[in-house]
Structure formats: structure tokens, C-alpha cells
Amino acid sequence: MTDAVTVTDLVVHRGRREVLHGLTFAVPPGQVTGLLGPSGSGKTTLMRALVGVQRVRAGEVTVLGEPAGSPGLRSRVGYVTQAPSVYPDLTVRENARHFAALYGRTARDADAALADVGLAGAGGQLVGDLSGGQRGRASLACALVGRPEVLVLDEPTVGLDPVLRVELWARFADLAAAGTTLLVSSHVMDEAARCDRLLLLRDGELLADSTPDRLRAESGTADLDEAFLRVVRAREEVAA
Ligand SMILES: Nc1ncnc2c1ncn2[C@@H]1O[C@H](COP(=O)(O)OP(=O)(O)OP(=O)(O)O)[C@@H](O)[C@H]1O
Numbered sequence: 001m002t003d004a005v006t007v008t009d010l011v012v013h014r015g016r017r018e019v020l021h022g023l024t025f026a027v028p029p030g031q032v033t034g035l036l037g038p039s040g041s042g043k044t045t046l047m048r049a050l051v052g053v054q055r056v057r058a059g060e061v062t063v064l065g066e067p068a069g070s071p072g073l074r075s076r077v078g079y080v081t082q083a084p085s086v087y088p089d090l091t092v093r094e095n096a097r098h099f100a101a102l103y104g105r106t107a108r109d110a111d112a113a114l115a116d117v118g119l120a121g122a123g124g125q126l127v128g129d130l131s132g133g134q135r136g137r138a139s140l141a142c143a144l145v146g147r148p149e150v151l152v153l154d155e156p157t158v159g160l161d162p163v164l165r166v167e168l169w170a171r172f173a174d175l176a177a178a179g180t181t182l183l184v185s186s187h188v189m190d191e192a193a194r195c196d197r198l199l200l201l202r203d204g205e206l207l208a209d210s211t212p213d214r215l216r217a218e219s220g221t222a223d224l225d226e227a228f229l230r231v232v233r234a235r236e237e238v239a240a
């Protein structure tokens with residue numbers, strides 16, 4: 001099967017600095033790929049480049065065989081930003097229905113998306129009155145409702161309690177099993193274990209393009225946090 005996303009020699013500048021230094025990788029379809037890396041490593045910048053809202057200095061990004069940001073991709077790629085992007089003056093259900101209408105989906109699809117993120121009972125609440133975690137889930141529901149082929153989620157589980165996090169990751173796995181390609185960023189290593197594939201980013205460079213099992217085997221530890229540290233140290237030794 002052809003890759004859902006391909007990135008070749010991607011260089012991005014933000015402000016006066018180069019923040020992505022020539023990334024090359026591919027994202028296979030129908031899997032959950034985790035984009036892991038510390039704060040400031042370039043996760044959001046990379047996701048912005050994939051959805052076509054980031055100016056790119058050099059390199060190529062294709063999504064579903066088209067250049068990132070092509071008009072034809074608009075309904076095929078869902079993006080949930082790190083800051084929730086929902087209307088605070090509408091209720092949860094109104095938000096979901098608004099996005100459903102934009103994507104040509106039904107009110108029933110909107111309700112299903114709310115149930116998926118555990119907000120079925122909060123449909124009548126104003127988004128402006130929600131907690132941070134609830135608002136993030138409302139934002140996620142609005143992306144799920146379009147049933148995009150590629151879902152790009154920037155730290156979707158920040159601020160969620162452990163039970164909800166596990167539920168959402170289970171939902172991501174369901175979506176992938178049904179054929180959706182997911183790219184999910186996180187800086188929590190315990191979430192890395194739930195991914196089919198892992199991209200480890202640090203200071204705008206790709207340190208590893210692997211799977212949890214392969215990373216554990218190669219670094220000689222079952223602990224992915226420790227594995228990441230070992231990959232970092234190995235890279236620093238090569239550089240030195
Ligand atoms: N608008 C901007 N102007 C200038 N520099 C920026 C801008 N946005 C981000 N950067 C810089 O680009 C680099 C990558 O930032 P990015 O937001 O992609 O990191 P991140 O991995 O998503 O971090 P976090 O985990 O904190 O969300 C950082 O050094 C950051 O300071």
C-alpha cells in the first residue's frame with residue numbers, strides 16, 4: 001500500500017530560525033503513528049506543514065498523493081490544533097452539528113462523534129463553560145465528525161484524566177483499524193507504547209522512525225522513556 005504521508009528533506013524556518021532541519025519519513029496508512037518529542041522540538045510545526053498551513057523553506061510534503069494543503073485534501077484531512085478550536089458561544093452539540101454540516105454529514109453523525117469523545121451528556125452545554133479537557137474533546141469531536149482519511153492530532157490528550165486518555169487511545173486504534181491514518185503528537189512516553197509506529201523528534205531532527213517494539217529491542221530497555229534517552233545519547237556520541 002502506498003504511504004498516506006511522505007515528507008522529503010523538509011526544512012522549515014520560524015521567525016529567524018530554522019526549526020525543522022531536513023526531515024524525511026513516511027506515514028503508513030491505517031495506523032497510529034506517534035510524533036514524540038520534548039516541548040519545542042517541532043511537533044506542531046511539522047503538523048502544520050502536513051496540513052498545509054506552514055510555509056515551507058525546502059523539501060516536499062505529500063498527503064494522500066497530493067501536495068500538502070491542496071484544495072482536494074480539505075475534507076480528507078482532519079486537523080485538531082493544540083489549542084481547541086471550537087466556538088465558545090455555541091453549545092457542544094451546535095458545534096458538532098456545525099462541523100457536520102460543513103463536511104456534508106448528518107446530525108446523527110455529530111451525536112456519534114460526541115459519544116466517541118465522551119461528551120454525549122454535555123451536548124447542551126456552552127463550550128465556553130467547559131473545562132479545558134472537555135473543550136479539547138469537543139474540538140476533537142468536530143474533527144472526527146467529518147470522518148477524514150487522515151487525522152492529525154496535536155497533543156489531544158493533554159489535561160485529560162487517565163481513564164479518558166485510555167478511552168481515547170482505544171478510539172484511535174479503532175479508527176486506524178477501520179482504515180484511518182492517524183498522526184498523534186505527545187510528549188508523554190507512556191502514550192508512545194500505544195502507537196503502531198513512532199517518530200522521535202528532537203530539536204527539529206528525526207532521531208528515530210521506528211515501532212515501540214523495535215525501539216525497545218534496539219536500545220535494550222523495555223522502558224520507552226529510557227529508550228528515548230538512549231537514542232538521544234547515542235546521537236550525541238555520534239555528533240561528538
Ligand atoms: N510563531 C513562531 N515564531 C517563531 N518561532 C516559533 C513560532 N512558533 C514556534 N516557534 C519555534 O519553533 C520551534 C518548534 O516549535 P513547535 O511549536 O513546533 O514545538 P512543539 O514540539 O510543538 O512544542 P510543544 O510540545 O511545546 O507544543 C520552537 O523552538 C519554537 O520556539
Ligand SMILES: [Mg+2]
Nearest residue numbers: 043044045082
Ligand atoms: Mg506543539
